[in-house]
Amino acid sequence: MIHIIGVGPEEKCWLPPIMQEIAAACDLLIGNSRMRNLFPECKKTKYLLSASFIQTIELLKNHIKDYTNIGVLVSGDPGFFGIVPLIKEEFPLEETKIYPAISSLQLLFARAGISWNNASFIDLEGQDLSTLPRAIFKPLAVLLGEDITAQQVAQLLLERGQNPQISIGFSLGRSNEYFETVNAVKLAHSPRKLNNVILLIYPIRHQNSWQSLGLRIGIPDKDFIRGEAPMTKAEIRVQVLAKAQISLYDHILDVGSGTGSISIEAAAIANEGMVYAIENNAEAQQLIRANMRKFAVPNLKLVSGTAPEVFTKIPPVNVCLINGTQGRLKEVLEEAPLVQGGRIVVTAVSMEKASRGLELLKSLDYEDIEVVSLQAVRWPEVNSFHIAQALNPVFILSARKIVHTS
Structure with missing residues (x-):
C-alpha cells in the first residue's frame, strides 16, 4: 500500500x-x-x-x-x-x-484574511508566463517555481495595464516565513529574490467594468463611448454573440471592430480567454481604446491594420467575428486563423454582401451554415406617445470550420 x-x-x-x-x-x-x-x-x-x-x-x-x-x-x-x-x-x-x-494556499489566504472558496489557482512552474490569465475577476493564487520570479509576474501585469494588489508568501508556516502585500509597481522593483513563492493577485473592481456590471450581454448602446465610427446595435450584438457560441476560455477575432462594442461583450463572456480587435480607422481605434478603459477589459487587444494582412500577428482563434472587410471578404474567410471546428459569424447590411458571404462559406472550408435576417424596431416615447424607430435590417451568417480527420 x-x-x-x-x-x-x-x-x-x-x-x-x-x-x-x-x-x-x-x-x-x-x-x-x-x-x-x-x-x-x-x-x-x-x-x-x-x-x-x-x-x-x-x-x-x-x-x-x-x-x-x-x-x-x-x-x-x-x-x-x-x-x-x-x-x-x-x-x-x-x-x-x-x-x-x-497547503501553502490555505496559509496564504489565512495570512491575507480572506476566503478562498471562490478563488482561482494556477501553477506556473514549468509553464510560460503568458499563461497567466488576463482577466482576474476573483482572487488568483499563483505558484511559482525556479524560472519565474514574482517581479516578472508584476511586470507582465503592468504591461497589460493592470496594477493590482499582490500578496507574496514564502516559507509560510515556518520560522522564516515571509508575507507582504504590495501593488504591482512596487513588487516589480523589489530587490528580494522572489522565486519559489506563492502569490495572491487581488481583482481590481472598476465601477463600469464587466466584473462590476456582472457577466452579461446586451450592454445598452448609450453606455458605450461613441463617435462617427459605426456601432453594432445592442439588438444585433446579442444575436451575433449567441451565434458565435462563445465559451469561457475562447480566443476570439473581431474583424472591423468599429467602436469595439462586440469585442467588449465577447471579452466579458470569454473572461478567461482573449479577444483580438482588428481596426484600421484611426478614429475608431481611439474609441476602442476609450471603451476598453471605461469597461476595464483586460483580455482585449487592439490590433491596428487591415485584414487579412494583420492575421500574421494573430494566434489561432476559436471564434471569428467578421463585420467590415473593405471588400475583401473572400480573402478574410480564406486566411482567418480559425481552428478546425471553430465558429465564424459574418454580418452584412446589404443583400449583395449576404449573398456573397453565403456563396463563399459554401465554397470554402465551412459547414453548418445558417443565415438569419433581423430587423429590430424600437419604440421610444415622444410627447407621451411611443413612436416606431426602425433599425436597419442586418443579415447574420454563421458557420463552423470543417474538422478534417486523417
Missing part, C-alpha cells in the same frame, strides 16, 4: 498525531532530507531521499514489491498541485491512500 502523506509546511508543530502514526506504521519512507527530521520515531525505518516527484515515482516503481506499506512524504497538501495525479497514472487507486494536510 502506498500512503501519500501531506506534511504541510514541514514543521513538527503542524503535524497532527495521526500523520505520525501512519508514518510509523510504514516499512519505507520516501521524502526530502528536511521531512526526515519530522519523524524521529521512525529512525529505524528505511528512508530514501527524493528531490522531485519524478524521482519519487521511480523509487516507488523500484521498491513497490519489496515493502508492504510505503509512505510518500509530500510538502503541503498532496492534492494541491502535488504528486497525486502522477501516482494515479502509475499505480492502481486501490493501492493508494491519501492523507491531506495544510
Whole structure:
C-alpha cells in the first residue's frame, strides 16, 4: 500500500498525531532530507531521499514489491498541485491512500484574511508566463517555481495595464516565513529574490467594468463611448454573440471592430480567454481604446491594420467575428486563423454582401451554415406617445470550420 502523506509546511508543530502514526506504521519512507527530521520515531525505518516527484515515482516503481506499506512524504497538501495525479497514472487507486494536510494556499489566504472558496489557482512552474490569465475577476493564487520570479509576474501585469494588489508568501508556516502585500509597481522593483513563492493577485473592481456590471450581454448602446465610427446595435450584438457560441476560455477575432462594442461583450463572456480587435480607422481605434478603459477589459487587444494582412500577428482563434472587410471578404474567410471546428459569424447590411458571404462559406472550408435576417424596431416615447424607430435590417451568417480527420 502506498500512503501519500501531506506534511504541510514541514514543521513538527503542524503535524497532527495521526500523520505520525501512519508514518510509523510504514516499512519505507520516501521524502526530502528536511521531512526526515519530522519523524524521529521512525529512525529505524528505511528512508530514501527524493528531490522531485519524478524521482519519487521511480523509487516507488523500484521498491513497490519489496515493502508492504510505503509512505510518500509530500510538502503541503498532496492534492494541491502535488504528486497525486502522477501516482494515479502509475499505480492502481486501490493501492493508494491519501492523507491531506495544510497547503501553502490555505496559509496564504489565512495570512491575507480572506476566503478562498471562490478563488482561482494556477501553477506556473514549468509553464510560460503568458499563461497567466488576463482577466482576474476573483482572487488568483499563483505558484511559482525556479524560472519565474514574482517581479516578472508584476511586470507582465503592468504591461497589460493592470496594477493590482499582490500578496507574496514564502516559507509560510515556518520560522522564516515571509508575507507582504504590495501593488504591482512596487513588487516589480523589489530587490528580494522572489522565486519559489506563492502569490495572491487581488481583482481590481472598476465601477463600469464587466466584473462590476456582472457577466452579461446586451450592454445598452448609450453606455458605450461613441463617435462617427459605426456601432453594432445592442439588438444585433446579442444575436451575433449567441451565434458565435462563445465559451469561457475562447480566443476570439473581431474583424472591423468599429467602436469595439462586440469585442467588449465577447471579452466579458470569454473572461478567461482573449479577444483580438482588428481596426484600421484611426478614429475608431481611439474609441476602442476609450471603451476598453471605461469597461476595464483586460483580455482585449487592439490590433491596428487591415485584414487579412494583420492575421500574421494573430494566434489561432476559436471564434471569428467578421463585420467590415473593405471588400475583401473572400480573402478574410480564406486566411482567418480559425481552428478546425471553430465558429465564424459574418454580418452584412446589404443583400449583395449576404449573398456573397453565403456563396463563399459554401465554397470554402465551412459547414453548418445558417443565415438569419433581423430587423429590430424600437419604440421610444415622444410627447407621451411611443413612436416606431426602425433599425436597419442586418443579415447574420454563421458557420463552423470543417474538422478534417486523417
